[in-house]
Ligand SMILES: Cc1ncc(COP(=O)(O)O)c(C=O)c1O
């Protein structure tokens with residue numbers, strides 16, 4: 154796709170929120186990117202328009218059959234005022250894997266990245282600059298055909314919205330409490346768990362809300378079949394440091410292949426730290442803890458980058474990890490990743506892309 | 509809820525489609541019902557308005573996290589011109605079960621039924637009258653809060669749209685070919701398969717589309733864990749008549765509890781036909797067939813009411829059922845159910861409700 158992106162600028166720019174009040178995904182910039190898909194024209198009419206409500210036929214398939222996928226990535230401002238994207242090509246590849254699973258037509262990743270860069274440059278003034286803040290980028294695709302038959306839609310919209318987001322940890326990195334979910338299931342082999350599809354998150358809301366009520370910040374999912382093997386956290390992949398080795402669940406068709414996960418694996422490898430991607434049971438974690446070998450646990454994801462886990466609850470069992478303190482690997486990974494993302498550290502693997 | 513439904517009639521009534529061209533879910537009537545939910549006001553502002561596009565913030569949670577549920581039921585015109593709903597209370601109970609699973613606030617079933625009746629009376633002229641046609645009613649609830657955090661939305665809309673639909677079988681009942689899906693999964697215990705949630709259908713689209721390409725009209729799902737036990741069809745529950753007994757998969761947390769399924773079970777019971785709700789493996793079906801005991805297979809659902817299955821494919825194995833002809837139970841159930849639904853037959857169990 155080498156189509157020209159048409160641009161219509163807002164005549165009513167909005168007030169930008171205070172840097173301290175940003176939170177996550179609550180404020181949106183003045184413009185958005187859109188393009189349409191029809192069977193006849195493929196993806197067409199790429200355009201940047203003022204952020205505004207979508208006009209959606211009530212019979213639009215997305216409302217009824219949830220045919221929708223999304224991505225999430227961030228732009229960071231460097232100390233020299235440059236803006237950097239972090240591995241956007243990986244998000245685009247995952248978007249197309251999600252599309253494939255959901256029966257949504259492929260998009261040109263390069264073109265969408267170009268659209269994102271154009272959009273960010275237009276809303277440049279919205280990029281927050283305080284430490285830890287960033288611009289969250291949310292591309293998503295929704296089925297727009299007005300028809301109640303259960304099948305692939307014949308029309309879609311791809312939309313990109315931008316949200317200035319606050320520091321995930323206002324007081325620096327802080328360990329979280331996580332509940333291991335043993336009744337509800339998020340995804341199963343043969344399903345859509347490896348896709349970033351709307352329906353996966355709908356399936357997770359109830360367990361997440363129960364966890365919150367119990368004082369946990371997230372849910373750790375177990376496999377659907379035996380409720381034995383560790384999958385991932387609500388919106389993070391998970392890593393364990395046991396007896397000097399770092400272990401993370403292997404990509405198995407039911408967990409999301411995180412961009413941060415891949416980057417952590419590459420960093421650990423480059424530091425010559427032994428890493429295993431494999432099946433790991435929750436029992437193994439509790440046993441490692443009993444033997445005094447459970448050294449660190451951390452989640453990885455775009456929102457928090459690295460999220461140290463201080464406590465894990467599994468039914469009536471509990472482990473306190475590294476005395477509830479941030480472990481050295483978590484800290485080093487966090488510092489290195491955020492260092493690369495914000496241009497503080499060199500980027501030997503060319504993970505960042507200027508906007 | 510005893511709120512007054514406000515009514516705003518269209519000033520631009522649309523042309524109604526030809527009875528022969530109806531199909532399923534392609535045309536919508538002149539009006540729709542809506543009401544809103546907020547944490548402060550609960551469900552409020554019930555209103556009937558002209559059918560028109562919804563104004564949706566692009567960050568509305570339904571687009572990103574698929575928090576959406578729906579129902580499907582029909583109104584039938586009797587020979588005396590009366591309109592009948594079929595067991596709408598059962599749809600409302602299921603809607604609230606779906607709500608519960610998805611973290612969506614409960615609605616008053618009685619109030620929504622009242623709203624549906626009011627809406628149908630306003631769009632009375634749209635109800636098709638040709639044999640086999642009906643008015644399909646689609647209530648649905650979508651998460652409307654504009655926020656990218658993964659959690660329950662704090663605002664929702666419940667909407668009811670109406671679609672005049674054609675006869676499912678234009679030339680009378682006709683057996684279908686069904687493919688047993690052995691790679692993809694629809695749902696699993698602990699998930700949302702028992703809810704009528706948008707995400708379940710998104711997960712089914714790919715397998716359904718592969719089946720269509722192979723010349724099958726639907727997919728028969730197997731259990732996620734062992735790919736051994738029969739679950740249900742794309743949008744139908746499934747029944748087998750084996751050696752004089754009727755068997756259907758038990759409600760197990762991963763299949764939808766169909767209103768037609770429940771009605772078929774009650775009818776068979778009242779005819780003193782032995783019925784079993786239990787686990788049934790696909791192997792058992794093929795074995796029964798080998799022994800000459802597989803007498804009938806049929807699907808049950810609001811769209812087709814009863815759908816005889818003429819052929820089943822499972823990997824490279826195939827069974828032809830009852831010589832590809834409609835069986836006597838399928839026919840009798842179809843005649844009885846449609847007879848009750850359209851007022852041709854008495855309704856001893858009070859399944860119908862006048863609009
Ligand atoms: C379910 C799930 N797992 C893992 C991740 C982490 O992926 P990434 O590192 O690409 O952000 C996310 C989201 O971002 C997610 O939603």
Ligand SMILES: Cc1ncc(COP(=O)(O)O)c(C=O)c1O
Pocket residue numbers: 580740741742743744745764765766767768769808809810811
């Ligand atoms: C997945 C699924 N199973 C079964 C059914 C049958 O349910 P009912 O008889 O209530 O229409 C439907 C839909 O209508 C469905 O979508």
